[in-house]
Amino acid sequence: MSPSTFFVEHRAEILEATLAHLSLVVVAMLIAVAIGVPLGMFVVQRPALRNIALGIASVFQTIPSLALFGFLIPIPFIGGIGRRTAIVALVLYALLPILRNTYVGLSSIDPAVLQAAEAMGMTNAQILCRVRFPLALAFILAGIRTATIITIGVATIAAAIGAGGLGTFIFRGVAMVSDAVILAGAIPAAVLAIVADILLGWLERRLRVA
Amino acid sequence: MNSKTAPEIQATIQFRNVTYSIDRSHSGSQSRAIVDDISFDVSHGETLILLGRSGSGKTTLLRLINNLVVPTGGQVVVEGRATSQWDPIRLRRNIGYVIQEAGLFPHFTVAQNVGLVPTLEGWDSTRISSRTAEMLLLVGLDPGEFAARRPHELSGGQRQRVGVARALAADPPILLMDEPFGALDPVTRAELQREFSALARRLGKTIVFVTHDVREALLLGSRIVLLQSGRIVATAPPDQFLQIEQPEVRAFAASLVPVPGASA
Numbered sequence: 418m419s420p421s422t423f424f425v426e427h428r429a430e431i432l433e434a435t436l437a438h439l440s441l442v443v444v445a446m447l448i449a450v451a452i453g454v455p456l457g458m459f460v461v462q463r464p465a466l467r468n469i470a471l472g473i474a475s476v477f478q479t480i481p482s483l484a485l486f487g488f489l490i491p492i493p494f495i496g497g498i499g500r501r502t503a504i505v506a507l508v509l510y511a512l513l514p515i516l517r518n519t520y521v522g523l524s525s526i527d528p529a530v531l532q533a534a535e536a537m538g539m540t541n542a543q544i545l546c547r548v549r550f551p552l553a554l555a556f557i558l559a560g561i562r563t564a565t566i567i568t569i570g571v572a573t574i575a576a577a578i579g580a581g582g583l584g585t586f587i588f589r590g591v592a593m594v595s596d597a598v599i600l601a602g603a604i605p606a607a608v609l610a611i612v613a614d615i616l617l618g619w620l621e622r623r624l625r626v627a
Numbered sequence: 628m629n630s631k632t633a634p635e636i637q638a639t640i641q642f643r644n645v646t647y648s649i650d651r652s653h654s655g656s657q658s659r660a661i662v663d664d665i666s667f668d669v670s671h672g673e674t675l676i677l678l679g680r681s682g683s684g685k686t687t688l689l690r691l692i693n694n695l696v697v698p699t700g701g702q703v704v705v706e707g708r709a710t711s712q713w714d715p716i717r718l719r720r721n722i723g724y725v726i727q728e729a730g731l732f733p734h735f736t737v738a739q740n741v742g743l744v745p746t747l748e749g750w751d752s753t754r755i756s757s758r759t760a761e762m763l764l765l766v767g768l769d770p771g772e773f774a775a776r777r778p779h780e781l782s783g784g785q786r787q788r789v790g791v792a793r794a795l796a797a798d799p800p801i802l803l804m805d806e807p808f809g810a811l812d813p814v815t816r817a818e819l820q821r822e823f824s825a826l827a828r829r830l831g832k833t834i835v836f837v838t839h840d841v842r843e844a845l846l847l848g849s850r851i852v853l854l855q856s857g858r859i860v861a862t863a864p865p866d867q868f869l870q871i872e873q874p875e876v877r878a879f880a881a882s883l884v885p886v887p888g889a890s891a
Binding site: 527529530532533534535536537538539540543548551552 | 717722726
């Protein structure tokens, strides 16, 4: 069967898998941003904590994704088979780029600007919210963009632990030795990644301060 | 002026045996004094120049005034109260600060930069915008043309003017200036120096101005304090400064020798 016939015949199923995939990515990214950005803001002035946090996040990044999914299955509460485990693994992967870019963005601001802010009587909270954070925003967004693209890719493997998504087609296609079935998963995943890259890249450029 | 705690003199800023040293005991060497037992007063409305070479302690001295640096010995008294007794935020909002390269916020417009302290102080928006426009006019920038621009759309001289406007916006009685014109080309620098000295006289602010440029010191100061290795080596009004027979003063005077062929 040619890929195009397969696409047409299974369009409803492909669309459903794409939406399931997208929802995995979106949920995982929301959680990763909610953890990574505040954590980055918290550790920026605490070098010891920063090294620990970045160290742990880097370790997760080095674990092959299939292995990480496997490791999580036996863990109570967060583990098991299905979406929840997959989301936990995706969050762990997304954390490093977000955390690192938040930290780098917050710490690479012109010292003269920070000195002026302090000298004009801004409190530490005001400096963080009104100066450091807005100036770091483009950096932080670049981290979110990288993390999103990684997550879209890694999420295909989540099908191996029964989380659904576009990986379902890829695994099925490998088992059936059918290029058409593999492409039914791979092409939408690639399109998702490209669209996410373009949209987030556009947002990043809009937020960049000359 | 409140004079409750400073009955004898009306000094706006007083340094009383101030020492600031960096503790380097962990690296095996002795602690090093950046500022070494310094005492002097800055009277109301004067422009005091802190002159010295790089590393003479002049910038540290300036930063001791608004509590960005805390003395390790002695005390700095601002408007009758030791800086350790001030809430640092209140103290700093009471003191304008201008630095080299201006330190403008790149994500703010010119108007937002100038209006920062009034905004922090909770002024209402109409008062902030009229004050901002007034300040821009004061430093020679047309508010209509410049208010909405970002700092990167300005020349170095314009940025520095905005820096001065920002420091003056909340009408602080004291102004600290750390080589504010140091990064400008000579022509723009001379222009800003002339305008600034007129402005300083008109506004009646108490100004402490750090520079390594003796020409600038002579032009702008009502009094010059010369620093060397964290100590004061000479104090004099500009018209008497160059007559002092002290090696460091002579060294600075020598830097004034005109270039052969120059008419002045």
